[in-house]
Amino acid sequence: MKFGIFFELSTPKPWRPDSEYQVYMNALEQAQLADELGFDQIWAVEHHFLEEYSHCSAPEVFLTAVAMRTKRARIGHGVVLCLPPFNHPIRIAERAAALDIVSGGRLEFGTGRSATWTELGGFGVDPDMTKEMWDECVRVIPKMWTQEAFGYQGKFLSMPPRNVIPKPYQKPHPPMWVAVTSPETAIQAAERGLGLLGVSVGTPREYEERVNEYRRRIRECEPVGEFVNEQVNGVTFMYVDESEEEARYWGSQLVRAFAALAAQFPAVSAIYPTPLYKVPGLLFGLRREQEKAQERAEATAAGTPGQGARSGPIREGMAIGDPETVIKQMKLWEALGMDRMVFLLNMGEAIPQEKVLKSLRLFAEHVMPKFDREAPAAKASAKPAAGAQKSTP
Amino acid sequence: MPDYGWLEQEKLPHALPLAAPSYPPPPWPLPGARFLRVTFETEREALLRWLPPSLMRPVPPYAQILVAHYPESPVGPFSLAVQSLGARARLLVRSYSFEAVTDSQQALLALREQWGFPCRLGEVELRAAQGEAEARIRVAGRTVAAIALREGRVIEPETVRFDPILNLRMLSSLQEGQPPPYVAMAQIDPAYTIHEAWRGRAEVSYPEPSEGAPWHLVPFRGPIIAVHAVADTELPYARFIVPFQT
Numbered sequence: 042m043k044f045g046i047f048f049e050l051s052t053p054k055p056w057r058p059d060s061e062y063q064v065y066m067n068a069l070e071q072a073q074l075a076d077e078l079g080f081d082q083i084w085a086v087e088h089h090f091l092e093e094y095s096h097c098s099a100p101e102v103f104l105t106a107v108a109m110r111t112k113r114a115r116i117g118h119g120v121v122l123c124l125p126p127f128n129h130p131i132r133i134a135e136r137a138a139a140l141d142i143v144s145g146g147r148l149e150f151g152t153g154r155s156a157t158w159t160e161l162g163g164f165g166v167d168p169d170m171t172k173e174m175w176d177e178c179v180r181v182i183p184k185m186w187t188q189e190a191f192g193y194q195g196k197f198l199s200m201p202p203r204n205v206i207p208k209p210y211q212k213p214h215p216p217m218w219v220a221v222t223s224p225e226t227a228i229q230a231a232e233r234g235l236g237l238l239g240v241s242v243g244t245p246r247e248y249e250e251r252v253n254e255y256r257r258r259i260r261e262c263e264p265v266g267e268f269v270n271e272q273v274n275g276v277t278f279m280y281v282d283e284s285e286e287e288a289r290y291w292g293s294q295l296v297r298a299f300a301a302l303a304a305q306f307p308a309v310s311a312i313y314p315t316p317l318y319k320v321p322g323l324l325f326g327l328r329r330e331q332e333k334a335q336e337r338a339e340a341t342a343a344g345t346p347g348q349g350a351r352s353g354p355i356r357e358g359m360a361i362g363d364p365e366t367v368i369k370q371m372k373l374w375e376a377l378g379m380d381r382m383v384f385l386l387n388m389g390e391a392i393p394q395e396k397v398l399k400s401l402r403l404f405a406e407h408v409m410p411k412f413d414r415e416a417p418a419a420k421a422s423a424k425p426a427a428g429a430q431k432s433t434p
Numbered sequence: 435m436p437d438y439g440w441l442e443q444e445k446l447p448h449a450l451p452l453a454a455p456s457y458p459p460p461p462w463p464l465p466g467a468r469f470l471r472v473t474f475e476t477e478r479e480a481l482l483r484w485l486p487p488s489l490m491r492p493v494p495p496y497a498q499i500l501v502a503h504y505p506e507s508p509v510g511p512f513s514l515a516v517q518s519l520g521a522r523a524r525l526l527v528r529s530y531s532f533e534a535v536t537d538s539q540q541a542l543l544a545l546r547e548q549w550g551f552p553c554r555l556g557e558v559e560l561r562a563a564q565g566e567a568e569a570r571i572r573v574a575g576r577t578v579a580a581i582a583l584r585e586g587r588v589i590e591p592e593t594v595r596f597d598p599i600l601n602l603r604m605l606s607s608l609q610e611g612q613p614p615p616y617v618a619m620a621q622i623d624p625a626y627t628i629h630e631a632w633r634g635r636a637e638v639s640y641p642e643p644s645e646g647a648p649w650h651l652v653p654f655r656g657p658i659i660a661v662h663a664v665a666d667t668e669l670p671y672a673r674f675i676v677p678f679q680t
Binding site for chain 1: 475490493496593594595597633661
C-alpha cells in the first residue's frame, strides 16, 4: 500500500491580504517535504466558490509549482471537474498533458462532477446533466491525448478534426480515476476501467463492500482509455505525534475544522431533488458522521485507539494518533486491499505548520516502513482496452 | 415550621394553558397534505440579520417558501405558508422559520404557542394542475408573497427532502424592562410519506410588501428549484431544543 497527501488549500477567515499566499506557501513546503520523505502522491482538488473550505480553483497552476519542487511523487490532478461549463474538454486535455510533461510523466488524472449547489449553481449547470457531461468528457479526453486528428459530434462537445496538443509524456496517457462517493459511482468507475478515487471519509468497513463490488465489476470493463486503471485509493485525515494525547487533540482540531467549513455548502442532494445525487457526497456524509460521533462520545466512555471504536470526531481508519496507533489503523486499510491511502494534513490552518511537517516526518519514519510499498505507484492493469494497445505507464 | 403548599408541577391549576390548552397536543397527523415549496438564493445580509447567533448561514445563502394544505387535522382543514431561511445548526442542515401565515384561527394558536411558528392569520391559496402550481399568501388584504412551479415534471418521491424545522420560542417578560426569561429554538422533524412529486422552475415575488408581514425582507436573488408533492405528514413533538446563543 502506498501513501500520499492531498490539498484543499483551505483558507480560514479572517482573511488578511496574504492569507491565501501563506496557505499556498505552507502547502508547497508540505509537498516538498512529503516528496523528500517518500510519499508517493500529491493531489490537489478543484473547487470553486467554497470559501474558507477550499481556495484551490486553479489546481493545475498549484500542481505545476508542486511538480517543480518535487522529483518522485506522482502529481494527482483531481478531481478535475469534467463538465464543459466548468472546463472545456479540450482545455482539460491540453492542461493535463502539459502538466504531465513538466512533471516528467508523473500525472495522475482524476475526474469528477461536483456535489455542491454552490459550484453547480455558480456555473449554471443543470444537476441532471452532470453525469452525461462527465461521461462524454472521460470518453473523449483519452482520445484527444492519443489521436492526431480527433473530431467529435456529441451532446455537449462537437469539434472538427484537430490535433489536440501537447500529448502527455506518459504513453499512451496518464492513469485515469473517478471520484467515488456512492456505490453507483463505484460501479460506473469499474465499468469504464477507471481507478476508484474514494473521496468519502469513511471507515474501512464502509469501504469494504464498495471496493469488493468494484473489483468484481472491473474484470468485465470496457475501458474509456487505452488501459485499465484498477487501483483503489482511499482518503482520510492524518496527524501523527509521539504523544497519543497530543495527536488526538490536534487531530480532532483538524477533523472539526474540516466538518465546520464543509457544512456551509449545500449538497446538491439536500436542495435539488434528482436521482443523480441520491448520495449526498463527502461534505454531508462527514457532517452526519460527525454528529453520530458526537452522540457516541456523549453516550459512552472514550474508545480505545487502535481497538475498533475511536472517540470524539476521530473515527476508525483515520491516521491520527501516535505511530503505533496509526500503524494499526493503516493495517485495517491494507487488509481491505486498498492500493493507496491519501491524507488531508490540515484544514483552516487548524494545525501549526511546524506540527504538520513534524507529523509528516513521523509518519515517514515510523509508519511507512511497516508497509510494502515496492509496487510502482502508477500500477495499471495488464488488461488492454478493446482494440487498444496494452500498456503500463 | 410553617406549612408550604403541596402542588406538584404535574398538577397545575386547571385554567392555565399547560393544563387546559386551547388546542390538541402533538402529534397532529396530517394525511393527504399537498405542498408547494420553492427554494431560492437570497442575500447574505438578509440571512445574517435574521438568524440567531447559534446558527450559521450556508454558501450561497438560500431560503424557502413552503405552502401546505392539510385537508385533515385535529382542528379541521387548514393551510400554512412558511418562509424559512437556510441555516446550519452545529454542522447540520436546518430550516429556520422567519414568517408564517395560516388561514385557520384554531390552527393559529397551536402553531404559534405549541410549535413556535411565527404565524399570522391570513389567506393561503394553493392551486396545482398539469405540471404547474401556484400559491399566494395574503395578510390584511395584501399579497405579501406569490410563488409558482413552472414546467414541472414527475420525479421520484424519495429524492425530495424536507429539512428539520427550527422555530424560535420565547416567554415574554412580565417585568418591565427585563429581557424574555426564556429564548430557545424548538427543532421539529415531521416525518413525510411522499406519494407523488413534481419538480420545476421556481418563481418568487412579493407583489405587495407589507411592514406588518415582511416576507420581502428575504429577497429573491435567483431560483434553485420548485417542488410540488402530495404526502402524509404530521406535526410532532419537538425533537431537540436548540440554544439561541452559540
